[in-house]
Amino acid sequence: MERIDRRSAEQLRHYTIHRHFQKYPAGSVLIEMGNTKVICAATVEDRVPFFLKGTGEGWVTAEYSLLPSATGVRTQREAVRGKQSGRTQEIERLIGRSLRSVVDTKAIGERTIMIDCDVIQADGGTRTASITGAFVALVEACSTFYEKGNIFPVKDFVSAISVGISHENEPILDLCYEEDSQAIVDMNVVMTGDGRFVEVQGTGEGRPFSHEEMVELLRLGEKGCRELISYQKDILGGQLVWLVGREG
Template identity: 65%
Template sequence: MARQYRRANDALRPIKITRHFQHGPAGSVLIEIGRTRVICAASIEDRVPFFLRGTGTGWLKAEYALLPSATETRTPREAAKGKQNGRTQEIQRLIGRSLRAVMDLSALGERTVTIDCDVIEADGGTRTAAITGAFIALVEACDSIYKKGDIFPVTGYAAAVSVGINQANEPVLDLCYEEDSEALVDMNIVMREDLELIELQGTGEGRTYSRSELNTLLDLAQKGIRELIAYEKDALGMELVWRVGRVG
């Protein structure tokens, strides 16, 4: 089946990462993966939730929002409804878990990092793009408090990607909205650079799938994660790429 951008089944969509997209946050990124575009920002406050007070340990939390005009059919603002829907809550928890998995929270001190991910255009993979972009914003933010000789709070690289099985029963990487809406099997996978899994969300949408197919999809995800982390490193450049995982 022909894919968007005439790409192979194991190819990512075109990627563009713009750092310092906003002036206010300690770290900010515009990440564009195909037609999906997400603003990711990281802000740091000198306080922690009550359950961490006096422990010397920091925290990271995430918020996610889809702008009303991000999709072809307008999505009403959740603020106007007075509450977040279940999907929003699930995604922001996923972003938080994914980034905390590559952090030394004690190295933050008693500070809280808040990650804001705002989708300005959605064409599939908004949660995976948010995680990948937010990682870069997080590194930028942590650099603003880092002092020589300290442990850098971000201990390793992480990224996220979608994989699935399409209507032709072919495994595919990085699904756009059309592919995602028709997929027989759909997965979102988050991994560290060492390819240890952080999270795997997999669903048989149109049929069940075998252990062998799962292994194929995991291999495909690993390929995509490696490429996405290479993009992260390119975006951070020599200025910051060496900070990640630094002790002292």
């Protein structure tokens, strides 16, 4: 099978993460996965949700938005419609859960780290790109208040990728929009650096899928996540990589 962009079935799209993309957030990146581009920014606020006040624990949460010009057909701003779509809320919860899975909230202290993920160009995999890029911004943000000798708030790496079964019945990694729109099976995989899964979202779009197909999709997802985590480490550099999982 020849894919749209001539990649092999097990090949990621070309990817890059540009650090320090914005001036004002404590951490910010531009992540590009093929033609998908997302700005991920992390802001540290000295407050917590009401249910955490006085506990000494912090919180990590996320907001996600798609710019009107990010897609081929203009998408109306949700602020104009007066409410978020169910899709946006689902993606925000996914990003937040994924990041909190590798965070020690006690080590944050009574702070909230707000992650903003703004899609400036969409070509499939926006939610998985948001998680992968947001992690790098999160580490940057935590390094701004970390004090030597304490526990670093980020315990492990996390990344995410899409996998699926093409309309030609072949398992493929990192679907672009055209592949995703025609896929028989669509799945998103979120995985930590130690190889554990945070979330697996799989749907039989055209037909049910077998246990054997699920195992193959998870294998592809793990392969993609490991490659992206290796890249996250390269981008963060020795000092910040050394901090992740640091307990003193």
